[in-house]
Amino acid sequence: MDAHLIDSAIFGHQWSTAESRGIFAETARVARWVDVIIALAEAQADVGIIPASSAAAIAGLRGSRLDLAGIAAGTRTTSHSTLGLIQVLQRMLPAEAAEHVYYGATVQDISDTAQVLEIAEVAGLVWRDLWAIEAELLTLAERHRATPMVGRTHGQPGAPITFGFKAATWADEIGRSLERLHQGRDRWLVAELGGAVGVLGFFGAQAIPLRTAYCERLGLGEPAISWLTTRDRLAEFAQVLAAAVSAMARIANEVYVLARAELAEVREPSPSSTVGSISMPHKRNPEVSEQVVTLARLVRSLAGVLAETVIGEHERDGRSWKTEWVVLPELSHYTLAAAGMTRSLVGGLEVDPARMLANLRATETASSERLLSAMSARLGKHKAQATLQDAYRAAIGTGRSLTAVLDGRIEAAELAELDRVDTGAAAAMADEVVVRAIRRRAGESASWR
DSSP states (O other): OOSSGGGOTTTGGGTOOHHHHHHHSHHHHHHHHHHHHHHHHHHHHHTTSSOHHHHHHHHTTTTOOOOHHHHHHHHHHHTOTTHHHHHHHHHTSOHHHHTTTTTTOOHHHHHHHHHHHHHHHHHHHHHHHHHHHHHHHHHHHHHTTTOEEEEEETTEEEEEEEHHHHHHHHHHHHHHHHHHHHHHHHHHOBOOOOTTTSSOGGGGGGHHHHHHHHHHHHTOBOOSSOOSSOOHHHHHHHHHHHHHHHHHHHHHHHHHHHTSTTTOSEEOOOOTTOOSOSSOTTOOOOHHHHHHHHHHHHHHHHHHHHHHTTOOOTTOOHHHHHHHHHHHHHHHHHHHHHHHHHHHHHHSOEEOHHHHHHHHHHOTTTTHHHHHHHHHHHHOHHHHHHHHHHHHHHHHHHOOOHHHHTTTTSOHHHHGGGGOOOOTTHHHHHHHHHHHHHHHHTTOOSOOO
């Protein structure tokens, strides 16, 4: 029986993806640790620390089927995070090479570097999904640049906007998440090789040449200094993911609200096989939007936990990096699940311009901003605002029309504003978001690396 929803055969698709499970499956994580161990051995051979024959034998372990039960047993027996793995690898190697596996390294050299490789995989998938989400939103912004709808503030009808304007605010925010991912890449993709306390004392004068060769073997950046208790890179990555998923959740939350029957301005894509309610057949529940918002709450919470790991003690502190072992995978599962769902949501979003216009026409107060502007030119802004506020209150209280209430106090040109739908600079702003995004995307690609 699966103990976590991420691994559930029934519900797992709502909390993870096949790709995220592939990254963090135990076999994949152990294989990644072995890849780092191989890179270390090859780098040590490069600078003459161990024989090339040992490095070749250790490199032969790549892709091997490992005894996970043996690794687990060794880990429990020794109470050491990697000794179970080392013992299994040693049994698979010739005697001389067995002495050179994991030579002079410590747990964090392997686990931190493997975690960086995990970040690279996760970030690449998040980038891919955000790139696709932004493209869909830019299409919506362009298509509906002049589609009028009610703008709402404090949950109440306000002045008119366009749906393209709303979609453009979504695209603009997603674009900033892409920029953050791009900006953080070189900071995050940095290997770790510090040894016992970070100074690589085991390797003497060969320490820095070894670290350089190790980073080159892995295709990762070389840090200026070891980061055994310096965890800001991972904390920053988590916050960037939290911001990205929160941007997705803002879209999903808006769809959730606008899909309410009394508004019905947009709808989630819904396959015919989808069952909205088993007891109320008329319902079409916004299941995807709900789930994205839920996942975003969890991601923000987990990012906060990773922020706590930044404060570590002295030169090594397992309370920081062992927390990351739990939190980073879970946060990544939820992020990738939310990204996949958001792609489907915006890619198939059903927009109802007629209902948007009908809702706008039914909102008699929608022209108040333009009416205020017109009357301000004659009366002054504050006097016009007080006049209109009293008039609207009287109209609502008595059931009379605003025109009747204002009879004798309003001019014909001002009154004409009541029949106009003015969306201000909404279309122009939506256009500008599209233009800037297209310009930025021209210098990028769908691949993060």
